[in-house]
Amino acid sequence: MKQIFVKPEKCMGCRSCEIGCAVQHSKDKDLFSAVLQSPPPMKRLFLEATEEIMMPVLCRHCEDAPCLNACISGCLYRDEKGLVRRRKERCIGCWTCVMVCPFGVITRDGEKHIAVKCDGCYKLDMPACVRSCPTGALVLVDIDQFQQEKRHRLVLAGTEREV
Amino acid sequence: MERSIDKATLSALESAEKAGISTVWDRCAAQVPQCGFGEAGLCCRHCLQGPCRISPFEDGPRTGVCGANADIMVSRGLSRAIAAGTASHGAHAKHMAHTLLKAAKGEAPDYPIRDENKLKAVAARIGVSVDGREINEIAEDVAMKALEDFSEKETPLTWAVTTVTKGRVDTFLKLGVVPTGIDSSIAESMHRTTYGVDSDPVNIILGAVKCALADYAACHIATDIADILFGTPSPVATRANLGVLNKNAVNIALHGHNPLLSDILVQVAGEKVLNDSAKAAGASDGINVVGVCCTGNEIMMRHKIPMATSSVSQEAVILTGALDAMVVDYQCIMPSLAGIAECFHTKLITTMPIAKIPKAEHIEFHEPDAKECARKIIEAAIVAFKKRDSGRINIPDISSTAFAGFSVEAILSALSLLDREDPLKPLIDNIVSGNIYGVCLFAGCNTVKVTQDANYLAMIRELAKNNVLILATGCASGAFARHGFMTPEATEKYAGPGLKAVLTAIGQAAGLGGPLPLVLHMGSCVDTSRAADLAVAIADKLGVDLDKLPIVASAPEAVTEKAVAIGTWAVAAGIPTHLGVVPPVLGSKLVTEVLTSTAKDLFGGYFIVETDPVKAAKTLISVIGERRKGLGL
Incomplete structure (x- = not known):
């Protein structure tokens, strides 16, 4: 299964991911039309920063998803790709999902009075935020492969130490 | 997106690919996606408390550290782009003026005065006396007058106010946008857009217009002196690609x-x-x-x-x-x-x-x-x-004939073959009759953001079919030249019946045995001033101001800050001006509104941003139609 992973050490805080996300969730999916759209399109991930670190925070599409478990109207569901998505027409704006999300990445659409969250850009091969990141701080990876590569790097680092 | 529709360019790019050499197209692909804040004009690095940026989507902070909002950021960025464009044309013009001065003093023997008539015409226009004086004396005075235009004077820029209609000068004075120096206008733009100076977006834009008019003067000086030193162009046949x-x-x-x-x-x-x-x-x-x-x-x-x-x-x-x-x-x-x-x-x-x-x-x-x-x-x-x-060696065997060198003087001389006494009359009569529905000047560059030349060719086909007379300068000329649009054959193939009849009549009278080329090549980018001269001559002849004429301009594949400066002075001159690439201003609704709409109330000219070339051409045709209606045609 592929997931969007964050490499905080590469994040420069440029917010290009936020813009890419908002544009992808706009009517025409084009920056210039999106800028003129009213009400403006909403982003689904959020750059957070402290003195030491900055990184985008985004929906993990948790396998045991608190939001999905808590949704009382049947709005949230898991699709065939494993993404936690909305059936917008079923959202009643109770904000239970907002309350239980451990990451704070479900927000409120003040115009439509419904919850808004990452849909993993299910129509795209590459999510808009990953595509927009100029430094590679956001990556779309296969989790198994990610672990394997990490182990490989660890071994490599050990070998280099010995040399 | 295709990189180019020019087969010669594509062939060279193929060689590059085989050799593993990256070109501007590869570098652009490597930059994509480009920064959305930058594209919207919503970032500022004018002070060391920044960089600041504002989200174009009404989330996050609405101002930078100093309190500048989106409107201020966008207008300041635009103003600095225009200042940089003006600095470029200014440096070019100043270089020419210094050389003319050296030539006049005998310090640059390789630069004789080649066109004394042009020198005298320019001298007379700017108030340098001509009668009974040596050529070198006149040249020295003209060069000094040009150099004076760079520093801050107590009076308006000579080259800005002696080359436009009286109506334009009045409009510029009324709006307080008459520059008094070319270099000083650039300096003023830099000053008013630095930390904590001008924070009124509309005022900043009017300042930028002033600077753009200085750019116009610089372009005009560059053209005038180039003609004086090297000769005023007249049509020649050559090849391109x-x-x-x-x-x-x-x-x-x-x-x-x-x-x-x-x-x-x-x-x-x-x-x-x-x-x-x-x-x-x-x-x-x-x-x-x-x-x-x-x-x-x-x-x-x-x-x-x-x-x-x-x-x-x-x-x-x-x-x-x-x-x-x-x-x-x-x-x-x-x-x-x-x-x-x-x-x-x-x-x-x-x-x-x-x-x-x-x-x-x-x-x-x-x-x-x-x-x-x-x-x-x-x-x-x-x-x-x-x-x-x-x-x-891989030289693509591709090139087209191109006729170039239609200076205003050359156009008038061709027209004088139809009417010796009043050369402009045939042109105006044909505009009035509708044989020439209007005039469109193409200027500007080629950009990697658009398939090379695609916008130019799509637009010209539409405009020519509708009897719009086409002028071109800068790399717009290059595009038309490489694709064979600067030939009599292109006129036969693409011009509407009215336009074809006019171009044929002039061509026949000039002894070409066929029509004039479909696109009249007026020169380099500074030579956009030649198109302005032609428009001013038509306006003066008709007794109306530029903002009433059925004349439009287009930079469908613009790149440089110089193009932004030229586009801005074209708008100030009263010309509706199309841009085929979106400038970094959409982050401010106010600035976008001023450029595309309010400008019309102030100057008569305004920007039309349209990335679809066919739609753009149709819009320009309808704008020309409105102008014709305004004139009762």
Whole structure:
């Protein structure tokens, strides 16, 4: 299964991911039309920063998803790709999902009075935020492969130490 | 997206791909996606408390650290772009004025006054007395007047107010946008957009318009002095596109903007000693000079020098493997040329003290011994030729005939064959009758963000069919020249019946045996001033101001800050001006509104942003229709 992973050490805080996300969730999916759209399109991930670190925070599409478990109207569901998505027409704006999300990445659409969250850009091969990141701080990876590569790097680092 | 519709460019790009050489198109692809804040104009680095940026989607902070909101950021960015464009044309014009002064004082013998009539006409226009005076005295006064226009005067810029209609001057005075100095306008723009000065977006834009009018004056000075020193262009037939390179010659490309370098180099390239030396090196056809970008336009229309390509495809000339030297002055010269030249035998030669490139050979060009410098440059090219690898030559056998050099003087002289007493009358009669529905000036560049030339060709087909007379300057000319649109055949093929009849009547009277070309090539980017002169002449003749004329402009593939400056003065001149690429202003609704709508109330001209070329052409046709209606036509 592929997931969007964050490499905080590469994040420069440029917010290009936020813009890419908002544009992808706009009517025409084009920056210039999106800028003129009213009400403006909403982003689904959020750059957070402290003195030491900055990184985008985004929906993990948790396998045991608190939001999905808590949704009382049947709005949230898991699709065939494993993404936690909305059936917008079923959202009643109770904000239970907002309350239980451990990451704070479900927000409120003040115009439509419904919850808004990452849909993993299910129509795209590459999510808009990953595509927009100029430094590679956001990556779309296969989790198994990610672990394997990490182990490989660890071994490599050990070998280099010995040399 | 296709990279280009020019087959010669595509062939060169194919060679690049095979050789693993990256070009501007690859570098652009590597930059995508480009920063959304930058594209919307919503970032600011004007102080050390920044960088600041504002989300275009009404989330996050609504101001930068100093409190500047989106409107202020966008207007400041636009103003600085215009100032940079004006600085470029200003430097070009100042360089010409200094040289005219040296020429007048006998300090630059390689620059004789070639067009005394033009000198006298310019002198008379700006109030320099002509009668009974030596040519050199007049030239010195004209040069000094030009140089005076750069510092801050107590009076309006001479070249801005003596070259436009009275109505325009009144409008500019009323809105407080009359510049009093070219360099001082640039300095003022930099000042008012720095930390904590002008924070009224509309006021900032009016300041930018003032600076753009200084740009107009600079363009006009550059054109006037180029004509004085090198001759006012009249139509010549030549060729355009990479096929003009000759594998049996030492090929030298002149790239950049100022004819001070290129014209002299062309003069020297004809010398027997140099050609013999080229032949001795193995180049049986001697020396072959070709042009690139705007300096290419300058030598194309004055010396029939063929045009190799336009700015965006400048790397393609080296990629043919047959270019021995690329000689550059300033503006639009990609730093990447050095790396690409290194992959071949090509010598990249920089000539200006303010424009050097690491790994290029620098042969500095001085006006007092201009020809000697030019000879040295050509000798370096001959040396490079000897290292040419014939196995790597790929010159696409593609080029088109192009007629170039339609200065206002040349157009009036062609028209005078129809009406000796009143040359403008046939033009105006045909506009009134609708044979010529309107006029569209194409200016500006080629950009990697648009398939090269695609917008130009899509638009001209639509406009010509609807009897719109087409003028072109800068790399717009290059696009039309390379695709064969500057020929009588293009008129036969694409012009609507009214336009075809007019162009044929003038062409027949001029003894061409056919129509004038579909696109009238007016010159380089500074020569956009020539189009303004033509518009002013028509307006004065009709007794109306520029903002009433059925004249529009378009920069469908714009790149440079210079293009932003020219577009802005065209709008201030009352001309509806189309942009085919979106400028970084959409982050401010207010600024967007001012440029595309409020400007119409203030100046009559306004920007039309439309990325679809066919829609853009249709819009321009309907704008011309509105203008015609306004005139009761």
